[in-house]
Amino acid sequence: MALDDKKNGEFKVVGTRPNRPDGVDKVTGRARFGADVSAPGMLHAAIVRSPHAHAKILKIDTSRAMASKDVKAVVTRADFAEGLEGDDLNVLENVMAGEKALYDGHAVAAVAATSPLAARDAAKLIDVTYEILPHVTDVDKAMAKDAPVIREGAADKSVPPGLHPNVVRYHESGHGDVEEGFAQADLVIEDSFVTEAAHQGYIEPHACLAQLDADGKGEVWCCTQGHFNVQKICAKLVGTDASQIRVTASEIGGGFGGKTAVFIEPVALALSRKTNRPVKLVMSRAEVFRATGPTASTSMDIKIGMTSDGKITAGQGTFRLQGGAFPGAPMEFTAMCAFAPYNLENVFQVGYDVMSNRPKQAAYRAPGSPMAAFAVESVIDELCSQLGLDPIEVRLMNASKEGTKASYGPRFDRIGLVETLEAAKAHPHYSAPLAEGLGRGVSCGFWFNHGGETAVTLALSEDGTAALSVGTPDIGGSRASMCQMVAEELGIPYEKIRTTVADTATLGYNEVSHGSRVTYASGLAAINASRDAVEKLCGRAAAKWGIDPEAVYWDSGYAKPSGPNAGDFEPLALADITKNMGATGGPIVGHFEATPEGAGVSFATHIVDARVDKETGKTSVERYTVVQDAGKAIHPTYVEGQYQGGAAQGIGWALNEEYIYGEDGRLQNANFLDYRIPVASDLPMIDTVIVEVPNPGHPYGVRGVGETSICPPLAAIANAVSGAAGVRLKQLPMSPPRILEALDVQANG
Amino acid sequence: MSMIHVSTTINGDEAEFLCDPRETLLDVLRDKLALTGAKEGCGTGDCGACSVTVDGRLVCSCLVLGAEAQGKSITTVEGIAEGESLHPLQEKFIEYAALQCGICTPGILVATKALLEKNPDPTETEVRYWLAGNLCRCTGYDKIIRAVMDTAADLRKAS
Known part of the structure; x- marks a missing residue:
């Protein structure tokens, strides 16, 4: 859905700064986050984690733990679905180790007991026998000839022959001829850069409360950036149907990408199935650091040529990303973002996704891009400094604009770098x-942004107010912006709208809250759902007036006849129409279900x-x-x-x-x-x-x-x-x- | 394991509970008394999300044992609002968007209220150092510091 001139830049609510609708809950301590709920008969779980970076699991002896009357069940890999492949198998491997522990902190078993202390005590009584294997945690060392292999056969077809099996994906992109570009330069600087892994550092540790019955029906409450994804993955990992698991997203205490992955919910479900009781599982801070995604660490080589007046003649980058014990380090994003701010005739970039004995990296706010900017923008700064040029003037001279062929391929649409x-x-x-x-x-700096699968509903109430249901967890105040966009469209006050993050049983699939997509995609959906409701409201007014629906338009909260030819009728307010909606055709609900692609x-x-x-x-x-x-x-x-x-x-x-x-x-x-x-x-x-x-x-x-x-x-x-x-x-x-x-x-x- | 019987006062109300000698005040508040406003962000006293006051002194409730509450008076975030009205700090935090996810907010409000009771006219630097034990990962602290400074100014005018 394209930029429209309907508003012509004239907004009444959009652009203002109302109080967020969940503000009172958040400042009084009433807002319910992941760990803030309990259920009757609830058990508490704790996870046993590998103290070794790389080890074969020879034996897991649960007898000492199970001897305690407080302990109700232990689960290991044997309690999860078999026969998974590809990404599903990778997620399961990370949630619960199979034959090998792949990093310090990798889950190997879990226990459910009658209290958090009993669960923690019991976890210490589970005896795991390991055969310690050689490990590697550094990206360059993991690519070296003699590096221990994390997992044979993990590489995909993109990897050129001759590389170490820990190199699992390869990317290259660019255009022009960089050698020719470097030849045109007055100064060429080539340098290498390293960044260490950083954690998203959300203050709320992962937490969930789950119930799974013997008939395969389940309920999950958890802090997540995407409860529909939790539903999908849990169903696969515990072996039930996605539609039989209802997931409700709690308030979320920070995510920044790190809560797009699934770690503990399938474990709590498996323990619940085994005990027939609800199970609560909350990570400690140490577990968050050891077992959830930090960023990839990187090792990068950059070469840039510049003329003495500041024109960049060529840019080249090699980006090696260590993403932990699984494929997925976002090296293609690093490569694609590196030179995106600049209009270059000659650019070439290469990326390597490398496995090591660390936790699986997870997305962190523009995954892969900040590291690239660190390397490239440092070299540009050094060029400016050596050539005596102003860093902003040089960037302006080379800046990407509308129509520029991006370093990663497409031509840019309207963009705002120069501004x-x-x-x-x-x-x-x-x-x-x-x-x-x-x-x-x-x-x-540059980031792509993202659209993604999105579904919302907007239900109008008899009293002329509106309830918007979205499927994207609110990670930073998005319910306020949703209410603003609906208020703008319906022409009723901001306070007359309530936005709820609805559970997985209420809406169609929504992709996780990532890619800076919520205000864009759920916002676009809210606008469209409002327009859908407005069309229905106009239809009801037309029926009442006995004129064509096309002869009715919506203006600032009122249905009005579109001109003298349509007839002379008193405008109908939204509440005038909704108060009789049961008798004039039934409930009025606006919908939007699509995958917006114009981020x-x-x-x-x-x-x-x-x-x-x-x-x-x-x-x-x-x-x-x-x-x-x-x-x-x-x-x-x-x-x-x-x-x-x-x-x-x-x-x-x-x-x-x-x-x-x-x-x-x-x-x-x-x-x-x-x-x-x-x-x-x-x-x-x-x-x-x-x-x-x-x-x-x-x-x-x-x-x-x-x-x-x-x-x-x-x-x-x-x-x-x-x-x-x-x-x-x-x-x-x-x-x-x-x-x-x-x-x-x-x-x- | 034998439990300890504790009588205490929480947000002005008398409270009693039984706790394991190893349970922290934070565990007790959340799990025994259903006061989940104080959050566990670290369990090691590094993040301040569990901040409460014990006899007026600001503490991390994850570093205090439940048994230590015996005979003390404890205030949590749930005790900050006065009846129907929010405390001026709470109002200002909403108005200034001094929170994004809100997980650190209870601890920051408890800590800030304790600061303003001690020092009604803090400098920006004093506010920043007082709140250095309360981690916020979302905001970069800018709007929090502004909300605190402006609330302090309002309270000085009102008194």
Whole structure:
């Protein structure tokens, strides 16, 4: 559904900043998250996890645990469906190990007991005999000749011959002739970069409450970014029909991509089936770190050529991503996003998906893109610095525009990169004098955004109010924007609409809340469902007036005859029509079920000022400005919130956050003290500028805003650090020890 | 295992419960008293989502044993609103969108209320350091800090 001129830019509700409908629940503690529910007769579960990075499971002895009267059941792999293949088998392998434990923290058994303490105690009494195997956790080492093989035969057909079996997927894309491009350059810089795995760091650990009866009927309550996906996967893993499992999404305490995967729900269902009682399963923070998805870690080589006046003549990148013990590291996104901001005649990129003995990586806000931006935008910054060019002018000179052939293939439709660069250049931050000891960094970032399967219903009530049911969990205030769009269409007040995240029995399939798709796709669906309801309302008015439905139009909450020829009738308010709807044709419900494909891509430009303490190696971010294209901001406050949140997460990834593995392959910092996400005293205020270049694929012009905001910070901060400390850091995070080492190498060689 | 009998006061109401000596105050609040406003984000005192006050002192309830509640007065997020009206902090957090997912919000509200009772006129830096024990992964803290500063200003004007 394309951008329409119906509104002509004139919005009454869209663009305002009403209070979110779930605000009171959230500030009073009444909102119910994953772990906040209980059921009569409920048992509590705990999972037994491998302490080894790679080991054959020889024997699981449950006798000591089962001897306790508090323990009601133990499940192992034998309690799940057999005969699964492909991705389904991979999910099952990750949910419950089969013959081998593939990473430190891999689930090998689970127990249900009468209390959380009893379950935890019982988990310690399950005796697992392992045969320890050699392991590898580093991406470059996992590709080397002598690396232990995680799983034979995991590679798909894309992988060229001669590579290690741990390389499971391969990607290449681009156009032009990069060698010719490099020959035209006045300066070519080639460099290598490394980023460590970062965790999404949502504050709410995974939690669920599940019941599965002997007849295959089940109920699940869980915190997830996509309950329809939970339904689909649970049905396969426990061997029942998808329609027999009803999943309700709880309020969700952060996800950022990490709650698109399924980890514990099938385990709770299997334990419930075995005990005929509801089972609650809540992960500890250590389990979240050890067994749920961090990002991929990367190793990257970048080569870029530039003329002395700043034109990029060619760009080339090689991106090796370690995605844990399963295929799926988003290396193709890394490769495709790397040069997307720039209009290049010659560009070529290669990606490798590499398995290692780590937890399966999960999506994290624009999966794969921030790492690419770190590498590419660092090299562009170095080129600008060596050629004495302004970093924003160079980016403007090379920026992708409408019609540009993207580095990953298609031609861009209407996009807003130039507008973000112009706004950044004009922002007082960019021209503010830089205090002694500070460095200023700039970076662009890109993300595709996504549409996806979407179904909503809009039921009108007799009293003229409306209830919208959506199937996309609200991960950051989306119920407010949904109510705004429906209010805009129906012409009734925002407060007269209630949006509910409905369960899987209520709506058709909805893809998970990912890809910055909710305000775009569920929003487009809400607009369409409203228009469907409006058509029905107009039909009822036409029938009452005895005129053609085409002779009735909807205006600000009223059905009106479309002109003198249609007849002279008093306009009918929405409530005038709904109060008799039972007698005039039955309930009025608007629908939308489709897969919108017009999610507009999105760009951002960030500016950051940073100070480096050369004695301690600590970097402080002193000023930060996000400029990003939102297409159309439905609720500007929540758009700002997405910009600020993405920037803060990027700051953490750039400066502190990393998975640290010991020689033994065990994760050494599986807690929030040692895996340190930014705290309030680490950050400055984060300024935001919302640029609005309408997306041609949405009726109001909306582009997703959730993910692009994490793409530029890694590079922007690295570029600021380079200016402040006089050394360029090529490995993330730029933690104090790494900064001190870089300063030492610079001083002493 | 023998349970411990505890008598305490929670949000002004008398409460009694039996708890295992190993159970934390957070476990007791959530599992025995059905007060699920305090959240367990880490269980190790690093995230502050379980913040409550014990005799007016701000603590992580995951680091206090349930048995330690004996004879104490405890306030949780459920006790912040006054009757039908929200506390000014709660109002301001909604108005400023100082929350996205909302999981850290109960702890941050309890911690902030404790701050403003101690220091009605904090600087931005004081607010940031006071809240450094309360992790928020969604907001980048910007709107939280603004909401706290503006609530403090409103409360000073009102008093």
